[in-house]
Amino acid sequence: MQYRDYQDAFEAQEATWEVVWAQSTLMLSMLFLPLAVAAFTAQAASGEHAGRNWQRMAANRLEGVMVVGKLLHALQAALFTALILVGEITATGLLLGFDAADLARYLPRVVPVTLAVWAIEVLVMWLGVVLESFAAMMTTVFLITVTGLALSLAAPALAAIDPMGLLTLACSSYSPRDIASPGSVLTASVVCLAWVGILALALCAGVRRRS
Template identity: 40%
Template structure:
């Protein structure tokens, strides 16, 4: 998954030359990120792990259906179990692996040095940020689609009541994007897939611990942002605008900080 062949390296170098010939517009940088991201494994794995979460949600609802019916609980019962493991472990590690795979290749081909030499590193960073945003949106979209399919067509829930869960896709997307950005920052320093994933795994474990031991602090911790954005620890507040705003603001802040640090480190890459 992380091995870089001569062909891969030449393709990246060629792509950088294409970007340079076109003065490296943001659109060109974004398209190049799309081309070099070998991501089929990521989407298959994401869909499978999300499906595991959906099965857990369905199973819990089936086991305690009478109790849930008495309390008029529908979508919330599925959401709580469906998002718990993905938000704490699966999503952070998968998106980190996806971003780390791409970024480790930059060092094998010395692409940062080439981009710095011709003064196009800023546009390249912007292209990577834009690509990270798109991947984050699609990652959350996969989860939301599976959630709606299970709730509506398997459980028969009223689609009109799914609004708050769909709105959660906004802070969820930003929280995933924050993790992608942080992975990109770490990758510039570690310069390898293994090094990046070691750091991200430690940070993810820290996020799990904080989510369990200190939920209030975890709202601001980057690797626990998905958990707080999903409101899985406070399902009664799933539709609370204040909760969504806090999660969105925290994620947005980390994205901005990450973007600034990413740009600075990329400019210093040697």
């Protein structure tokens, strides 16, 4: 709707896909999608405690296999989430009459978006080992999200130090002109992957302590 209202101005700037991408992902990546991903992951994590799964896996020395399995499942869910997000933006652009041939330049964004969702999932998985209740996990996640949101609004570059704000960085919502930039895609991917590594190590440490 916003693109339609200012279509002449956007077309004069040769701005098409990047405008829809940035406007579609800004609030979604800053608040709604991270919380939705966190809630999905927290629900599964609280179920692990209800079924005493960690204790049973530890008793059989299978906690390492369980962690690997959970990480791979989270990656799969992250990829599906990224594909749905990009698919919705693609459909919107096509309905607005954008050239489908131009879309290929933006598709590499699937990689950092997948990694950003994965990092959020691993963060909540780690919290799920430290905290037992769904309410405690979501309260912690909400506080992290609100704090990160305030920091990113004050200085967008700070999104890189907030795991719950990685989706905004991955989508390049603050920098629409950089959405198709290979350098921006690579930088966001490296930052998100680094967070996945850090949080995966924290998850493993938390599992060992609980075991």
